[in-house]
Amino acid sequence: MERSEGTALVRSLAVGVLGGLIFHFIGMPLAWMLGPLAANLIVSAKGIDVRIPEPLRESFLGVLGLVLGSQVTPQLAERVLDWPVSAMLLLLGVAVSTAVAAAWYRRCGFDSVSAWFASAPGAMTAMILMGEKGGGDPRRIAIAQSLRIILVVMILPPLFWAYEGGAAQQAGEIENGFEAAWMLLALPLLFPLGRWLRLPSHTLLTPLLFAGLLSGFGVASLSLPDWGMNVMLWVLGCAIGSRFRGLSSARLGRYLFEAFIATLLALAVLAGFAELIHRLLDVPRDVALLALAPGGIGEMAILAVALDLDPVFVAFHHLLRMVALMLFAPFWVRWLQHRQGQRQRGVH
Numbered sequence: 001m002e003r004s005e006g007t008a009l010v011r012s013l014a015v016g017v018l019g020g021l022i023f024h025f026i027g028m029p030l031a032w033m034l035g036p037l038a039a040n041l042i043v044s045a046k047g048i049d050v051r052i053p054e055p056l057r058e059s060f061l062g063v064l065g066l067v068l069g070s071q072v073t074p075q076l077a078e079r080v081l082d083w084p085v086s087a088m089l090l091l092l093g094v095a096v097s098t099a100v101a102a103a104w105y106r107r108c109g110f111d112s113v114s115a116w117f118a119s120a121p122g123a124m125t126a127m128i129l130m131g132e133k134g135g136g137d138p139r140r141i142a143i144a145q146s147l148r149i150i151l152v153v154m155i156l157p158p159l160f161w162a163y164e165g166g167a168a169q170q171a172g173e174i175e176n177g178f179e180a181a182w183m184l185l186a187l188p189l190l191f192p193l194g195r196w197l198r199l200p201s202h203t204l205l206t207p208l209l210f211a212g213l214l215s216g217f218g219v220a221s222l223s224l225p226d227w228g229m230n231v232m233l234w235v236l237g238c239a240i241g242s243r244f245r246g247l248s249s250a251r252l253g254r255y256l257f258e259a260f261i262a263t264l265l266a267l268a269v270l271a272g273f274a275e276l277i278h279r280l281l282d283v284p285r286d287v288a289l290l291a292l293a294p295g296g297i298g299e300m301a302i303l304a305v306a307l308d309l310d311p312v313f314v315a316f317h318h319l320l321r322m323v324a325l326m327l328f329a330p331f332w333v334r335w336l337q338h339r340q341g342q343r344q345r346g347v348h
Helices: 003-025 031-045 054-069 076-080 083-107 112-119 124-133 138-163 181-197 202-216 226-244 249-281 285-292 297-307 311-347
Strands: none
Touching: 003 031, 003 226, 031 138, 031 226, 054 181, 054 202, 054 226, 054 297, 054 311, 083 112, 083 249, 083 285, 083 311, 112 124, 112 138, 112 249, 112 311, 124 138, 124 311, 138 226, 138 249, 138 285, 138 297, 181 202, 202 297, 202 311, 226 297, 249 285, 285 297, 285 311, 297 311
16 A cells, blocks of 8 residues: 555544544434545545545455345245335336436436436446446546435435434444454455456455355354444445545535435435335335435445344345346447437438
């Protein structure tokens, strides 16, 4: 690690501690994720170099994958039979919410390709690359995608907290100490395996599948103490908030407004589909909304584990959405290119 990168890391973590303490003392839910996230976002918008190196972020995502996979139990099979219905509602909700958000971005001056791929809720890296391939603006797509994830993470915990009457679960209430900590030693082997298998988000999904198998067969389940959960949330919160270094405050403010409206529109649409899942399958409203929320799989998995909102149900639906988007997006690129070509021929 270069000296400048090390300094930026220490600065990011220190700023994150300050943000975490402030959020903790004012009683915010998920203080050790949202505080570091908000603090790093503010500091990076001021032009200060804060960053979390990718290997460190991936290591903590791997820990999250182990914790998430450890939520799998033998009783899970009884509930899986209900999931095809929620999966269909998820995919329909994704289509409608993407169309609504894309219409808003078109009003903000986005070209058609950029608007659609900025609005697709998940598989961010793939959406940026495919959007660029289709003639879109990769920078605007990347900023819109990143801001949506941050806004969803900032909006949902206080919303759940209010819904529960200020009694939402805080991170780390599962165990008081480590259990099956030896599973952490498997991460250096799991990451290359996931890369070789070409799994999407392999640093999260490979440990998740590994822990899911062990936990599902009753072999071992990883749990973290309070301080371990908070350290994980602290580092990952810093990583999310430090994405915007080099972006001016004025431009960030405009992009935030655009993304805020798009995120609210998407959340409103998906909340309607979450209500259907709640009524049809008797899934709790907060679990259904988190399963459909337009955030990244890693960030939504963090919220699910930290708030104890049925992490396996949530992760399954976000993984399904990500895979569906990656399969469907290439065909959508071709259709948009074809339609754009028709318009150009019509002009000439």
